[in-house]
Amino acid sequence: MISENLKSLLLEIPENVTLIAVTKTHPVETILEVYKYGIRNFGESRVQELISKQPLLPPDIRWNMIGHLQKNKVKYIAPFIHLIHSIDSESLLEVVQKEAVKNNRIISVLLQVYIAKEEEKFGFSPEEVYQFFKNYRHKKYNHINFKGLMGMATYTEDVNIIKSEFNLISDLFQNIKTDFSNSCPDFKELSIGMSSDYKYAIEYGSTMVRIGSLIFGERYSTK
Numbered sequence: 192m193i194s195e196n197l198k199s200l201l202l203e204i205p206e207n208v209t210l211i212a213v214t215k216t217h218p219v220e221t222i223l224e225v226y227k228y229g230i231r232n233f234g235e236s237r238v239q240e241l242i243s244k245q246p247l248l249p250p251d252i253r254w255n256m257i258g259h260l261q262k263n264k265v266k267y268i269a270p271f272i273h274l275i276h277s278i279d280s281e282s283l284l285e286v287v288q289k290e291a292v293k294n295n296r297i298i299s300v301l302l303q304v305y306i307a308k309e310e311e312k313f314g315f316s317p318e319e320v321y322q323f324f325k326n327y328r329h330k331k332y333n334h335i336n337f338k339g340l341m342g343m344a345t346y347t348e349d350v351n352i353i354k355s356e357f358n359l360i361s362d363l364f365q366n367i368k369t370d371f372s373n374s375c376p377d378f379k380e381l382s383i384g385m386s387s388d389y390k391y392a393i394e395y396g397s398t399m400v401r402i403g404s405l406i407f408g409e410r411y412s413t414k
């Protein structure tokens with residue numbers, strides 16, 4: 192079942208787009224099933240769950256933190272995290288910088304941009320993100336590699352809303368990439384698209400899709 196889902200999904204994802212298999216709520220046995228098919232990028236949205244699974248799974252897995260990250264929990268993932276998608280404040284960046292120094296690592300991050308018309312979503316406004324790079328504030332964080340942007344569209348049936356939100360973050364991404372390529376050479380990733388909207392995300396230049404339920408089936412808990 193999972194292998195069938197995965198196979199048909201992989202046919203829909205272009206080669207230059209990375210699949211992040213979102214494994215929240217799923218046990219290590221299930222994760223290993225997908226690992227066997229060659230998937231190496233996995234995403235979790237809660238630190239507690241991530242650090243309980245990580246030691247039980249192969250060390251070549253690239254773990255992606257995709258959910259809201261509390262500052263007091265950065266220390267638990269700093270030693271091994273591959274990419275943090277969900278940087279939603281400068282104060283969080285400061286903590287990530289500190290923990291990266293402690294671990295003698297460069298930690299890769301995406302800045303989460305608020306594009307949805309929903310109340311609950313975290314992130315910077317598009318204008319804040321542009322100003323962040325324009326004012327060279329990223330230069331302050333010498334143990335952080337700024338790799339791109341992440342966003343979540345409104346959860347809606349209305350395709351026009353989804354497309355306009357992806358269009359907004361895609362334009363912002365291109366502008367930052369073009370305008371600040373000298374000071375930010377690795378800014379190349381646009382993490383947009385989940386099970387319900389990844390096809391539109393790919394149309395708008397997604398380089399990373401974060402997909403859970405299309406691979407593993409519906410989750411029983413909501414987070």
Ligand SMILES: *Cc1c(COP(=O)(O)O)cnc(C)c1O
Binds near residue numbers: 215257403405
């Ligand atoms: C759960 C989650 C996903 C995956 O959601 P699905 O609809 O199951 O594909 C993607 N991104 C984030 C931030 C998530 O929390």
